[in-house]
Structure formats: structure tokens, C-alpha cells
Amino acid sequence: MAKADITQAEGDLFLENITKQFGDFRAVNDLSLQVPQGSFFALLGPSGCGKTTTLRMVAGLEDPTAGRIRIGDADITYAKPYNRPVNTVFQNYALFPHMDIFENVAFGLKRRGIKDAKQQVDEALDLIQLSQVAKRKPLQLSGGQQQRVALARAIVNRPSVLLLDEPLGALDLKLRRQMQLELKRIQTEVGLTFIHVTHDQEEAMTMADTVAVMNEGIIEQMGPPTELYESPRTAFVANFLGQSNLFPAKVAETSGDDVILEDSDGRFVMPKARVSDRVVTDPGTEVLVGVRPEKISIARLEDAAPPPADGNFVDGRVTSASFLGVSTQYEVTTHGGDTINVFAQNLDVHNLVPQGEDVRLSWLPIHGFVLSGHDDINAGVEKNV
């Protein structure tokens, strides 16, 4: 491989078998991934999963214990932070308090000895729509404005890779929504590779083309947001991204393209395509059956139509019903003893099912998914804030 000039390196970002060890604690464990140039990539996971450590290794603020990091053909594993074409938007922005906004944004350009810094800084401030505050000090700006300055300060350098470390964490909900859209717009406009670290699954799904879900130092699953949501590969992903009903079952038999599963509530049909690649479909294998709460329809048992031949259903009793406006959230205890959550759209408020009613829950086989029975059924649940 030709020794490329690291400071000018361009191309996809590669992490190859990266491990980071802090004493006895392995923060990142043999992690490999490729981020295509120009994409918006999100590293999603609970705190302590190793996502920030991964980011800091890309930024050059930590050295990996093992493995390599490349941008295109250039190996940047041990390059100093100031020698790599990577810039970071820090979690609390880390704006220099003694410099004004203009000086903050111009800082990187000046260090690289770029002459016409002023024009580029002005353009960057235009991009974030903050030209009018160029002469102010960071502490005089609101949180959202500081966030945008931090972004401009990084983007103005046109790095090959831009890292965002929980960039919206300090903002309130409304501002966060607004900034999500703005970040996406800016990324599309400048076309840089963005790597976004967050614990907020909604934020990751809103903005990123590709999401990697990280847990305990490894990537559990990686793909477009819809794929992760619709076809989670592990119980952690199923629980961490949105909500899932998971209940244990056993493979009874396979028939054609379907797998028949069995638990205390009866039998369920699942297309083989909906079974995680980690599960062997031999009869007797223990699995977890999953279905998202909004994909289940609920009906009073007396009103329920006879079960369709190709559908799944389970009977139970409503133990709680919470009216949320857009939808109603039911908690149903099945006859077999499982608890299932259901989100029902409030098309007709007169049709709400009161607590204590016997109900039938049904869903289409392609709306379910099957995970390995070895997964912890509660993985990723409580951390899903």
C-alpha cells in the first residue's frame, strides 16, 4: 500500500479489529466496521457500551490497544489528533471561552496556515445562520447556538470524517428535534462523512443512513434504521430500539417456508425469513418470539372474528389501559401468563377496551420476528429512555 499523506486522506473510514482495554475493563472488543464516504452513520448504544471510546480512537484522543483505523488507504491509527483529517463536535461543545465566535471557528484554519480564513469562516457562520454573533463570546450564546458554533468550528475544516459526540444531549426536547433536522440538512449540503454517537435511538433513526447498535464493546447489529427496527437480530436490539413484546417459545416443526412455534398460549406461525440468522430451526430449539406493540390488533373476545388460518393470535385479559391521545396503550396478561403491550390507534374513542375485559390479540406472521432463546429477554430494556 502506498504511504498516503495522512492529513489529506480521503475515502471510506475503516475500523479493523479494534480493541481498547482500560486495565481489566475491555471497552471495545474486536470491533470492525466500514463507514462509506459521505454517509451519515450513527453509533447507538447505552452509556458505557464503548461508543464514545470508539469515537475518541477515531479522533486520535485515545490509542487503540489493538487493531487499525484507516481512511481510504491511509493508516491513521497512531496519528496525532492534529495530523488527521478528522474533526469532532464535543459533547459539551468545548468552545474556547476566551475567544469570540469568529476566532473559535477560525482556530483550525489558522493552525493549518490557511490564508483566506475569513471568507471560509463567514461561509461557515452563514451555513449555521449565526453570522450576526461572530463577535460574541461563547458564554453569551444559548445552548442551541453554542451547539451550532461547535458544528461550524469543525465543518469549516472540511474534514474527511466529522465526529459528533452526543451533540444534542444538552439541549431540550424541542430544540433537539429542530437541530436534528438542521444537522441532516447541513450534512446533505456539505456531503461529509458524519459519525454520530448517541444513546437516543430516535435521534439515531431520524438522521442516520446507517445505524450501528453497540453493546458491551461490540456491535450487535448494523443497518438502515428500518431494517434494525423491523428485523432486530438480538433481544438487545429489539428492546433498545423502540419497544418489543418478547416471549419464550419452542420450535415445534417446520413446514415449507414457515416455522411453527409453540408456547403455553398455543402455536404461532412465522415465515423463515423472519427468523434471526442466529437461530437454528430444529424442533425443540428454544427461541424468543417478538412482535412490536403497534403491530398487534386488539378486540373484545366476544366481538372477535374467528381466527384467520394464516394469522397468529393469543387470548388474555386487559390488566391496564392508558389513554395517550394518539393511541391507547394496553397491557394484556395472556392465559399462558405472558405480559403483552399493545398500542392501538384511537380511530374511534367509543371502542376503548376497559380494564378487566377478555380480549383477543392478533398479528400477521410477517410482523413478528424470532430471536435466539439464549438472549437475555430483558437486555436493553431499562436503558431505553
Added chain:
Amino acid sequence: MSIAAAIGDTLQEEHQPNEPKRKGKWVPYLLMLPGMLWLAIFFVVPIVSLFLTSLQTPVPGGQVGEFQQTFNFANYWDTLSDSTYYIPLFRSFVYSGIATLLALAIGYPLAYAIAFKSGKFRNLLLVLVIAPFFVSFILRTIAWRQILADEGPVVAVLRSVGLVGETAGVYPSAVAVIAGITYNFLPFMTLPIYASLERVDPRLIEASGDLYAKPFTGFRKVTWPLSMPGVVAGTLLTFIPAAGDYVNAALLGRPSNTMIGNRIEYTFLSVNDYPTAAVLSFILMACILTMVLVYIRRVGTEDLV
């Protein structure tokens, strides 16, 4: 409020996550070498020298101030059993102990008022607390001598109330010495207490009231424990210099009010009995270090939890 607050911080060993790591293990040693060398030569070595001096004996037939190095530990016993020394030592701790308590009683409400009742004047008031330091320590003490003198305002008031007889006065006396010590070290008490009160969220006090604590109970159970680091730092910063001080006793007291500092100074500089003076210094330091350790340990384990 740099000094006092910062000392409070050193007392509780600081904890700092997220520190940048650097290569080159010798760099920190190189950085602190000159300063630490200075402290070694002009603090550690002198203490050792002081200890050695405390074991010296007079050269037989020599002049005043001529001593030879021996290891005469009897110096310690001889000095400690001499009432011209152990009484001032005891008196030092009594005076400085009373002065520390008085400073706490005066300084705590003051710090509380600045922290919670001063509004936009807070910074100005803090400057006023340290403002006395801008006038020489000695001159302030002499000003007290004028204030407490028989012709001064304090005695006039006390006489008109009848608390002091027509011929009696306040200066010179033990009362004047203690008052002077209290005054001179009051800022050292006030500032650290202010520093820790400032960090107390006023909502905590409201919450205690909300949870049925009467104002005084709320203070005792919430504010006081939270301000404890400041109280500890303040009492140490007051007590330590007060116990070794001799200016107040010399300027505001009678010979019968001499403290250990006066004895050390006199023995060292006037009598030139270096071994005895060194013994006294060493005992004073040992007593104070012991008290400080016991105090930190007691307060640290019982009241800070």
C-alpha cells in the same frame, strides 16, 4: 476566594477524572523539581535542623549562644517541666481555642449572610471581608490597642453600662489578646465557610422545610452538615496561626498573658538559648499537628457522613 477555598480543597484529596495522559514519565518531576527542592532545603532541612538544635547542649565554659551538637533528649523534659514554658504553652491553646470558637460564632453568620442574603452585593462584600488584610497586620493590632485603650470608645461604653469599673480597663488583658486574635483571623474563618455555603443549593433548605423541618432543624440537618468542609478548613486556618502567634499577646497583653510564641521569640532572639527555643518550637508543631489530625479524623468520620 482563592486561598481559603483552595486549602479546603487540598484537605479533601482532590479527585479528577478525564485527565489527559502524557508520555514522558520524567516530565512532572522536572516541572516540580525547582519548587520542591526549595521546599526541601528551606522547609524540611530547617525542621531537621531545628530538631538537632533542640538536642544541643551549651559548650562548657563557652559564651552565651555557643552550643555543641549532642543528643540530649533531656532538654525536652527539662523544658516541659519548667512552668515558665508549659504555662504559656497551655495558655496558647486556651486563647487560640477560645478565639477560634469566637471567630466561628462571628464568621459563620456573616458567611451565611453573604452567601444567601447579599444579592448583587455579594462580590463587594467578599472584597470587604479581605479588605482588612490590605492594612498591615501589626498596624491593625495597634489600632485595636487604641480602640480598647482606657480613653477609647469600647471602655467608655462598657463603663457607662457599668460592666467595667471606673478604674479598670480592657487593655492590656487576656480579653484584649483574645479579642485581637479573633479579629485578626476572622477572614480566615469566614472565607472557607462562605465557599462551602455558596455551593449549597438554597432549594435543599426549602426542601427540608417542605419536609416538616423547622428552620433551625433544617439548618442543623441540612445546611450545617453541607458547610462542614468549610467549617473544618476555617477552624484550622484560624487555630493554627493563632496558636503560634505572639504579636497580639505582645501588643495587647500583659507579661502575664504571654503565649508560647512570645516565649520562643524571647528565648531564641533575646536569651539566645537556642536549644530550649527549638524544643518549644518542636513541641508546638507536634501538638498542633496532632490536634489537626485528631480533629480532621473526628469531624471527618462522625459529622461528615
Added chain:
Amino acid sequence: MSQATAAPKAPLTHRLRTWVGDNALRIYAVIAFVYLLLPVAYTFAFSFNDAGRTNIVWNSFTWDNWLNPCGAPEVCPSVVNSLVVGLIVTVVSTILGTLIAFSLVRYRFRGRSTTNLLIFLPMATPEVVLGSSLLALFLNLFVPLGFTTVVLAHIMFCISFVVVTVKARLASLDPRLEQAAMDLYASEREAFRRITLPLVAPGIAAAGLLAFSLSFDDFIITNFNSGQFTTFPKFVYVSATRGIPPQANVIASAMFFIALAIVLISQFAGRRRKEV
């Protein structure tokens, strides 16, 4: 909601109690400040006393002392001595202490807690002990007492205070600022020069001022180690028995107002910097 025709006032006793509760501390604070500043006022007032040699009893008002501050023998030479000592001590102890503070905050190394202890001990040792132990050393080594020994001693006890002051400032500095600078193409040295140093500078300045005021006002340690050399506090103490010339009050009052002005201006400037 039902409405009363006229809102009933809180009972008088309640209002009185509330007022006292709200203002008792403020009244107390005023009294405490009078107490704190009374000796300062006395010193200032007696700088205008037409006192002759002994300035203890009020005689009559005069401007002479202010117009002729060096009128009394020894006053001005001792002030000059104190200023020279203070400046040298400030420069040296600020440099040495700042270096120690940096190594303590920025590095993990063996012997860190011993270092912390060695910094703390001089602050926890009474001045008589510091003074007498240095004197013991100088006597044992036959070092002549004077200007040099005073400077050496002052630097020693100022170092700890500088370390503690700079350390506090340094510890409150967000390490991410330096990381951000390095992320933005600044080398270690540039990050230090452009980010760390400007942000720590106020702490270093405060430490320097502290060192100067400690040195300028020190009496006890100086008294042990100065021999025939006289500083301003020593001059005042020694002349206390004979009577202090009012010129000493002039010098002290002037110092007071200069220091007050420096502190107030720096506070005011600090606030302006935040606002603009």
C-alpha cells in the same frame, strides 16, 4: 373561587416576625463589617493626626503626614525594602509554584501524595516554627542574616499558597478544551500557548498578588531571619514601644486604597469581559 371583598392583611405579629427573620442577618452583617473595618478606619484616621512622635492619642488634624510621608526616619527605607523583597518573592514563588501546580494537576506519577503533603505542611505549621527552624538552619550553617535570608524564607512559605491557588484554577479547566484545540490542528505546544495559558492566567495573576501581599505583610518569619535588615512590618512592630510615627499610617492607608482599587478594578473588568 370565592373572593373576599378586601384581601385581609397578614397579622402584624406575622409581618414583624417575617421582617426580622428576613433582615436580622443583614443587620448582623452590617455590624460585623463595622467590626472588621473599624481598625482600618482608625489607622486611616490617625494618619491625619498631628502627633509628633507618639501617635496613640488624637491630637489635631493635619495634612502634613500625607504631604511628607517620608518625614519620619526609617519609614520609607523600610517600605522600599518590603517592596523589593515582595517583588522578588512574587516572581520566584509564582514561577516555582505554578510549575508544581501543573505537574500535580496534569500528571499521574509516583510520589504525588507525598508532594501534596509537602505542599500542605508549610501551611499547617505556625509561623514561629517556620521562622525559628530557618533561623536554626542559618545559625548552624553560619549564614549571615539579612536581605537574602528574608527573601529565601518568604519564597518558601509563598510557594505552597501559589500551588494551591493555581491548582484550583487549573483543576476547573475543562480538559476537553485542549483536546478540542488538538482536534483542530493545534500541536501540544500551540494548544498550551493558545488555550491553557490564557485560561489559567487569571489564576496565576491571583497567586502572584497573594504571594506579594503575604510577603509584604509578613512579620513573624521576617523577625526571626532578618538580622539588622528592616521591613515595613518589622519597623512598625519595633517602633510600637517608642511610638509609631503617623507616616506609617499614611503608608498603610495608601497601600490599603491601592490594593482595594486593584481588586475592585479586576472584579469590574472581569464582569465587563463576561458581558461584552
